[in-house]
Amino acid sequence: MSFGRYISPERDLGGGRMQCRNQLDGEIFIAAIEEGRDLFALERGRPPRNPRWCRFLHYTPAEGMYTCMIYRTRPRFCREYRCTRLVVMDGAGNKAGKMVGKTGLVTEDEQLSRIWEMQVKPILLKERDGSMEEIRKKLEEAGYQVLLYE
Numbered sequence: 001m002s003f004g005r006y007i008s009p010e011r012d013l014g015g016g017r018m019q020c021r022n023q024l025d026g027e028i029f030i031a032a033i034e035e036g037r038d039l040f041a042l043e044r045g046r047p048p049r050n051p052r053w054c055r056f057l058h059y060t061p062a063e064g065m066y067t068c069m070i071y072r073t074r075p076r077f078c079r080e081y082r083c084t085r086l087v088v089m090d091g092a093g094n095k096a097g098k099m100v101g102k103t104g105l106v107t108e109d110e111q112l113s114r115i116w117e118m119q120v121k122p123i124l125l126k127e128r129d130g131s132m133e134e135i136r137k138k139l140e141e142a143g144y145q146v147l148l149y150e
């Protein structure tokens with residue numbers, strides 16, 4: 001998840017526990033390294049392999065895949081995450097909507113819903129290169145922030 005780069009450890013509490021902040025919504029949470037995970041793989045201060053990756057995402061050779069080292073204590077944003085190409089945040093940084101399917105949006109924000117129907121959907125229906133950047137620009141002009149997962 002590319003938004004993992006917004007999760008930053010703030011204080012080592014010992015015993016594999018860390019106080020962290022999710023910069024996207026300000027949530028402060030206690031992350032606990034999953035039992036049996038390699039603590040050495042999570043050296044404090046070591047940058048993730050890709051700066052866009054979450055520092056808690058690590059390759060586990062035994063399983064042959066990348067896994068979340070703090071799965072049971074991951075932040076709310078991660079727990080509520082559903083596969084999407086785009087998430088919209090309001091001016092205060094709160095989650096305002098999430099794209100679903102090819103053209104849909106889940107939101108309770110009426111203004112955002114109107115903008116989506118009248119200005120964003122027509123762009124999506126044309127499906128051409130650069131569409132997502134065009135959408136980002138439109139929403140940012142209306143005061144929203146946009147996270148693209150592409």
Ligand code: SF4
Binds near residue numbers: 067068074078
């Ligand atoms: S689920 Fe885990 S690895 Fe993925 S972004 Fe959240 S904390 Fe990071």
